[in-house]
Amino acid sequence: MYLLFLFLLFPTVFSLNQDGFILQQVKLSLDDPDSYLSSWNSNDASPCRWSGVSCAGDFSSVTSVDLSSANLAGPFPSVICRLSNLAHLSLYNNSINSTLPLNIAACKSLQTLDLSQNLLTGELPQTLADIPTLVHLDLTGNNFSGDIPASFGKFENLEVLSLVYNLLDGTIPPFLGNISTLKMLNLSYNPFSPSRIPPEFGNLTNLEVMWLTECHLVGQIPDSLGQLSKLVDLDLALNDLVGHIPPSLGGLTNVVQIELYNNSLTGEIPPELGNLKSLRLLDASMNQLTGKIPDELCRVPLESLNLYENNLEGELPASIALSPNLYEIRIFGNRLTGGLPKDLGLNSPLRWLDVSENEFSGDLPADLCAKGELEELLIIHNSFSGVIPESLADCRSLTRIRLAYNRFSGSVPTGFWGLPHVNLLELVNNSFSGEISKSIGGASNLSLLILSNNEFTGSLPEEIGSLDNLNQLSASGNKFSGSLPDSLMSLGELGTLDLHGNQFSGELTSGIKSWKKLNELNLADNEFTGKIPDEIGTLSVLNYLDLSGNMFSGKIPVSLQSLKLNQLNLSYNRLSGDLPPSLAKDMYKNSFIGNPGLCGDIKGLCGSENEAKKRGYVWLLRSIFVLAAMVLLAGVAWFYFKYRTFKKARAMERSKWTLMSFHKLGFGEHEILESLDEDNVIGAGASGKVYKVVLTNGETVAVKRLWTGSVKETGDCDPEKGYKPGVQDEAFEAEVETLGKIRHKNIVKLWCCCSTRDCKLLVYEYMPNGSLGDLLHSSKGGMLGWQTRFKIILDAAEGLSYLHHDSVPPIVHRDIKSNNILIDGDYGARVADFGVAKAVDLTGKAPKSMSVIAGSCGYIAPEYAYTLRVNEKSDIYSFGVVILEIVTRKRPVDPELGEKDLVKWVCSTLDQKGIEHVIDPKLDSCFKEEISKILNVGLLCTSPLPINRPSMRRVVKMLQEIGGGDEDSLHKIRDDKDGKLTPYYNEDTSDQGSIA
Ligand SMILES: *[C@@H]1O[C@H](CO)[C@@H](O)[C@H](O)[C@H]1NC(C)=O
Ligand SMILES: *[C@@H]1O[C@H](CO)[C@@H](O)[C@H](O)[C@H]1NC(C)=O
Secondary structure, three states: OHHHHHHHHOOOOOOOOHHHHHHHHHHHHOEOOOOHHHHOOOOOOOHHHOOOEEEOOOOOOEEEEEOOOOOOEEOOOHHHHHOOOOOEEEOOOOEEOOEOOHHHHHOOOOOEEEOOOOOOEOEOOHHHHHOOOOOEEEOOOOOOEEOOOHHHHHOOOOOEEEOOOOEEOOOOOHHHHHOOOOOEEEOOOOOOOOEEOOHHHHHOOOOOEEEOOOOOEEOOOOHHHHHOOOOOEEEOOOOOOOOOOOHHHHHOOOOOEEEOOOOOOEEOOOHHHHHOOOOOEEEOOOOEEEEOOOHHHHHOOOOEEEOOOOEEEEEOOHHHHHOOOOOEEEOOOOEEEEOOOOOOOOOOOOOEEEOOOOEEEEOOOOOOOOOOOOOEEEOOOOEEEEOOOHHHHHOOOOOEEEOOOOEEEEEOOHHHHOOOOOOEEEOOOOEEEEOOOHHHHHOOOOOEEEOOOOEEEEOOOHHHHHOOOOOEEEOOOOEEEEEOOHHHHHOOOOOEEEOOOOEEEEOOOHHHHHOOOOOEEEOOOOEEOOEOOHHHHHOOOOOEEEOOOOOOEEOOOHHHHHOOOOEEEOOOOEEEEEOOHHHOOHHHOOOOOOOOEEEOOOOOOOOHHHHHHHHHHHHHHHHHHHHHHHHHHHHHHHHHHHHHHHOOHHHHHHHOOEEEEOOOOOOOHHHHHHOOOHHHEEEEEOOEEEEEEEOOOOOEEEEEEEEOOOOOOOOOOOOOOOOOOOHHHHHHHHHHHHHOOOOOOOEOOEEEEEEOOOEEEEEEEOOOOOEHHHHHHOHHHHHOOHHHHHHHHHHHHHHHHHHHHHOOOOEEOOOOOHHHEEEOOOOOEEEOOOOOOEEOOOOOOOOOEOOOOOOOOOOOOHHHHOOOEOOHHHHHHHHHHHHHHHHHOOOOOOHHHOOOOHHHHHHHHHHHHOHHHOOOOOOOHHHHHHHHHHHHHHHHHOOOOHHHOOOHHHHHHHHHHHHOOOHHHHHHHHHHHHOOOOOHHHOOHHHOOOOO
16 A cells, blocks of 8 residues: 555656665576576565565665575676675575685674575685674684684674584684674584694683584583683584593583583593582583592582493492483493492483493482483493393383393382383393283383393293394393294284294294294204194295204295305204205305205215215225325326426426316316416406416417415426415415305306415406406596496496395305406406305304404405404495596595595585585596485495395395486485484494394
C-alpha cells in the first residue's frame, strides 16, 4: 500500500540510487548459477528490499550485506567497499576464489567481516588492521597462506579473530597478545611452523575462547595463561606440548572446558584445578601424566573426565562420587589401583564408564546405574571380584557391557540376562557360575553374547532362539550340558557359534540349514552324537568347522565337499565309511585322524594294523632304495670325477642345475643360464637381480636370481650386501610353493625354477612395462591416463580376490605394494612376488599369526602394531594404499607428505582442502566423479579397523560397478565411509583391540 501510495505521489520512475548501483556491479562480478541474486532488480529505486541487503531505514544507505551459502563464485567483489556505511559483510560458504585485495581497507565502516568457507588464497592483507571499527573477523576454511601480518597486533576493537583451517605456515606471533579487546582467538588446524604458546597471550584478559588445536605448538604451557580469568574454553589438543600442566591454570575461574589431549605433558594433574568451580569437561587423555587423580578435582562439578592412556596410578578419590553432574568417566589404560568409589553413580547421572585396563580391584559399586542412565559399562582387564550387583539387573539403559578378564564369580542376576537394549554382553575369563536365565529372551537387541571361560552350567535355554539379532554366541570353556535347543538352529543371523569344551550332548538336526550366515562352527570337545547332517553342505559361507572330540558317527556327508573350508577338523569321532574324494587332500591330513572306521586316500586312515604292515613294507622298500641309490651315487661320483678332468668348469656348473617346471616349456635351462649377462640386468633388489632374457624361440622371459646358501669365491653367484642366509631359501620356497600352482590372468606366471646349492633362479613371463611402482613414479607416470589406471586397479583386485577367495588353500600375499604389481604390454596388471606369501594354515588349530612382520613400509596395516595376526584384511589394507597411490601418484611414504603416511595425508587433505588437492593433477578432470568413487573404495580398504574393510570379492564388485557407472552402489560406498569418519580419539579405543 505504502509503495503504491508513493508511486501515485511520484508518477515518474525512480532511478536506482547510488548504493543500489554499486550492488548491481557486485552482482555482475559474481557467478550466480542458482540465481540467488534474481531479486536484485535494477528497476527498483532502492536495494533495501533485495535479498541479503539491509539498510538503516527503507531508503537510506546499505549497512549490511549477507550472501551466505548462496553458491556464488568469482573474485572478491572489492567494489562493495564503496558502500560507505557497510558495517556487516558476510559471504560465508560460497566459492570466492581470488586473493583478498589490500583495498579491503576501503570498507572503512566494517564491524563484521565473515568470509569463512570460501576459496580465498594468498596472504592475509595487512590492511585489515586499518579498519578501526572491525570487531569480528572470520576467515575460517580458506586457503590463506604465509604469516599472520605484524599489523594484526594493532587491531583496536577486534573481539573475534578466527583463522581456523587455512594454510598459514609461519609461527604463531606474540603480538596477537596486544589485541587486548580479543574475546576469541581461534587458530586451530593450520600447518604453522613449530611455535611456543606466546606468554604474551596471558595479556588477553578479555579472552573467552582460546582454540589452538593442531597448531604444531611446542614447549611448555606458559604460566601466564592462568591470568585469563574470563576464559571459558581452553583447547590445546593435538600438539607437541611438554612439561607440566601449570598450577596457575587454577586461576581460570570461569573455564568450563579444558582440552589437552594428545600432547606429551608429564607430571601430575595439579590439585589447583579443583578451584575451577565451573569446569565441566577435562580431557587430558593421551599424555604421559603420572600420579593420582587429585582429590581436589572431585570438588568440581565435572560432567566429563577423560584421562585415558596416561600413567596415572594410585586410587580414584572417593569424593569423585560426589560430583553431581559427572556423566562420563574414561580413564582406561592407566595403572590405577584400589576399588571404585562406593557411591559412584549415586549422585551423578553416569552414562559412560570406561575404566578398562587398570589395576582396579574389589566389588563393583552397587549404584552405578542409580540415575538410570548408564549405557556403557566397560571394565575389562582389571581385577574386580565379587558378584554383579543385583541393582544392575534393572539398568534398562545399558547397551554395552564388557566385564571380561576380571575375577567375578557367582551367578549372573536373572534380570541382567534380559536387558532389552544390550547389544554386547561379554563376560569372558571370569568365574561366573549358574545357568543362563530364561529371561534372556527379553534381550532383543543382543548381537554378541560372549561367555567363554567361566563356570556356567545347565543347558542353553530355548529362549535363546528368540534373539533374532544374535550374531555371535561364544560359550566355550564352560560346563554347559544337555542338547542344543531346536530354536538355536533357526537363528538366521548367527555368524559364529563356538561351544567347544563343554559337555553338550544330543544330535545336530537338519534344522541347521537356517544358519545361512554361519561362518564359524566350533563344537569340539563335547559329547555330541548322531550323524553330521547332510544340510551342513548348504551353509555356503561356512569356512571354519571343528567337530573334533565328539561321538559323531556315520558317514562324512558328501555335501561337505562343496564348502570352502579354511579349517576342517572331524578328528576323534566315530565316523566311518569312505572319505569323500575331494577331501582326501594333504591340507586335510590331520582332519580325520582318530576315526577308526574311516577309510580314504589319505595317510593315517583305515585301521592301525594295516598301517603297521604297510610301514614294514615301506621300510623294506626304503632300505633297498637307499642301497641302490648309494651304489648309483658311487658310480656317478666316479664318473663325475672322470668327466671333470677333461671338461671345463663352466660346463660342469651347468650339470648341477636342477630344473622344476610348472608349464610346458619351449626352452631349456642351459639357454637361460648362458644369457645371464650383466648387460641384461633390468632390476636389482635385496633379494637378488632380475635379468631380461630373449630366448632363441623369440620368447622373452624375466629371470630372478636369488642368493642362497654358501657362496663360492669364483662362482657366478657373488654375495650381495644385505644377504641374509636362510631368509632367501624360505622366500624361494614360498614363491615356488604358491606361484607354481596358480593359474590366473592377473597373477604373474612362473614358468619354472632352477636351483643349485649356491644359487636359485626363478623364470617368469616377461612384463614389458615393469612394475606399477616404477611406472607410476617415473617421468612417464603422469602420462598414465585414468582409464589405464582404472584397469590396473581392477586387474590387481581380481588377482588378489582370486588368491583370497578362489585358490585352495586361500593365500595371503602379505606384501602387496605397487612394486609387486607388474604391468604387461597392454597395461594389464599382474600380482607378483610371493616371497613372503602364506597359505592360510588349514590344519593346525594355531591362530593365523606370523612370527615375523612381513610387508613394506607405508603399506602395512595398522593392526600389525599390536598384533602379528595376519589375515586377508591386511592385504586389503595394502591394496587400499595402492589405490590411493594410483589416484594421487604419491608414494606411500614420502618426505613431501611430512610426518603423515599416504592414508593420513589423503584423509586430512580431503577434509581440509577438498578432493582437487588429492587427485593427481595430471588426470583428466572429466573423470573426476569416477576417480573420487575409486578413491572412496581406497579409503574403505584402508579403514583402521580390519572389520570395516570390504572383502576383495566385494572390492572387485564395487570397482566393476564404478566402471559400469552404477550409481546406487556408490552412494552405498560413500555412506559406508561417512559412518566411519569420526576422529578416533572419540571412540572407545580400549574397546578395539580386545575383541578376541
Ligand atoms: C574462480 O571462479 C570463477 C567462476 O566460477 C571461474 O570462472 C574462475 O576460473 C575461478 N578462478 C580461479 C583462479 O580458480
Ligand atoms: C604482556 O605480557 C608480557 C609477557 O608476559 C609482559 O612482559 C608485558 O608487560 C605484558 N604487557 C602488558 C601491556 O601487559
